[in-house]
Amino acid sequence: MDLFQLETFLAVAEERSFSRAATRLHRTQPAVSQAIAKLEGELGEVLLDRSSRDGTLTDAGEVLREYAVKLLNLRVEASGALTELRELHRGRLNLAANEYTCLYLLPLLHEYRRQNPQIKVAVQRALASRIPDEVLSHAVEIGVLSFRPDDAQVQSVVVYRDELVFVVNPRHAFAGQQEVAIRQLGNQNFIAHNIASPQRLKVIQTFKKHKTPLQMGVELPSMEAIKRFVEMGNGVALVPWLACEEELKSGALVRVRVKELQLERKLRLVYRRQANLSHAALAFLKVVENYAAAHGEPFLYQPERSL
Missing domain, CATH: 3.40.190.290 (D-Maltodextrin-Binding Protein; domain 2)
Structure with a gap:
């Protein structure tokens, strides 16, 4: 059972006609009939009373319609949530820093929040020696270090x-x-x-x-x-x-x-080298780069090659 089958089923139930459902979905009538037949076969239930001319739903069809509406609404909701993430209207930025390196973050977080007020920011306090492991274990997306990590899986950028x-x-x-x-x-x-x-x-x-x-x-x-x-x-x-x-x-x-x-002392931002960073994290790196370009030393943005 997939979402296309449920969408086809709902179209037939709402249009009360295979032909009108096909027109609505821009599909052929045989394709619609085949999708309904496959859905019924997977569920082991007859969903539409073929003896009626108006596409009356069976009891099983009535039950499925309720859940189909919910599932398709969730698809719309999920798509909207992903769009909000891309446009930075929601999301979360997880960072790790120690007491000292957290001071570096303050002006950057101020600028980041100014540009992205809907993004929640969480800075986790951690020992510097443990931050690379926190990054690699996905506990945080970006860490701040005063030394260059020797793990080839970690990308580092000198920023201060x-x-x-x-x-x-x-x-x-x-x-x-x-x-x-x-x-x-x-x-x-x-x-x-x-x-x-x-x-x-x-x-x-x-x-x-x-x-x-x-x-x-x-x-x-x-x-x-x-x-x-x-x-x-x-x-x-x-x-x-x-x-x-x-x-x-x-x-x-x-x-x-x-x-x-x-x-x-060079401060670095570190993150997983092969990571697909979140939109929130990518936006933060862009803020750091732009801030360095606008303010100059001691702020900078210099990606380091792996050791």
């Missing part, structure tokens, strides 16, 4: 240039200096993030390279906590510029350059 900055509170002895050497940091108490990352490893390696001890006396679970703790005078920190932009502008934190610690 950031850097690690050395920050102190305004009362710190380094606050009045524009630049210090890494060897001057050997006796400083660093407030660190307690989650391992490629950037943390680079920092540790840089201190080792310059034979300078790295004292991480306190480890905290969030960037917000790290910034607040440094503001209170409990130590110094290396944090992404994006995460402390407001504090640097307000003077709550002071940036001091360390010439040996020029560590760039």
